[in-house]
Amino acid sequence: MSRRHPQWVYAGLSAAAAMNLEYSWSLLRDESIYVASSPENQSHRRSQTVPIFVASEENCVVRYLLGESMVAVRTTTPARTLVDCALRYPFRLVLGMFDSAFRMKLTDADSVVDECDRIRADCGSVFRLLRYTDARSENGGESLCRATLIDAGFAVPELQREFVDPENSWNVRRVDFVWHTADGRTIVLEYDGMRKYVDPVMTKRRDIQQVVSAEKSRDDMLLRAGVSAVVHATYDDVVTHGSLWSKLIRAGVPRTDAIPFYELK
Structure with a gap:
């Protein structure tokens, strides 16, 4: 898709996948492609794409070696990607994204909060995830387990x-x-x-x-x-x-x- 549309900036779950963040396989039932957009720019609208409106033009580039050539995939920033996923999916399915992003040092809490300040949305779900994010979690399975414990009312281990x-x-x-x-x-x-x-x-x-x-x-x-x-x-x-x-x-x-x-x- 990036080769066909090099100008697209992927967002949400699509950006999380490009960054290799940890998340539950159940999210892959969502086959949509999420692309950053603005009210003025709708040129990439396709039946399979879902726009996520992003005011900032700041983005990142993830590079993959595909065969003998390098492919560049443009994505929203890690902080914005976490915010978009936190607003769309349940806590227990997104905690792994936060844990892995912080473990890989792709972003930090201040950057995520700054993104919340830029959007018009109730970011309570984002702040809840930040409260429980722990970079020591070694994989998505452990994050899912811990999120399930937290949701069930068990003390944070x-x-x-x-x-x-x-x-x-x-x-x-x-x-x-x-x-x-x-x-x-x-x-x-x-x-x-x-x-x-x-x-x-x-x-x-x-x-x-x-x-x-x-x-x-x-x-x-x-x-x-x-x-x-x-x-x-x-x-x-x-x-x-x-x-x-x-x-x-x-x-x-x-x-x-x-x-x-x-x-x-």
Whole structure:
């Protein structure tokens, strides 16, 4: 599309895809192409394109090596891209975009707020995302899991905490999510994508039994290091909600009274 229309500036989800931001596969059901536009410029209107009105002419260029040639894709700025996606899609599906953009240092909170000042829209959903954005999130699956926890009213966990085996100081394990309760307990949640069990790169060519055995050994080490409970969640647990909630409630993960007022339904 950029080769055919080099003057187009992609926006919204199209820009997020060009920047390789993390987001849920469910958003790919939207097959529209989002292009930055202004009321005066409607030259790119096609049945497949959706205009996003952008007053500023500031944009970025993402370059791809396609075969032996370089392709330049013009997009809205990372900050404007995050704002447009936050205004269009639910919190839990966009948190990964914010986490990954901040992790890759494509933008920062001040730039996002500046974009909010430039548009005439209620940016409450953007500010909610900024409140919970954490560059330590390692992938979109972890971001989706954390956003689901937040929407469900669970306390915001600590990310990427390391634990040292008291029997072997060289044995250090980093976990995805940690909660510390008022009564002194420590609860760990590990997000385990299905690739962990079937992808040869992640399994290191071990069979499922060996992977599960290694997981149990890891859990035993965490318990020795003072963890009170270790909860495992898969992608299916996250998207079906109920299974994950019951696991966390049984483990005693603290709750809050958070109400996602700005959540899009």
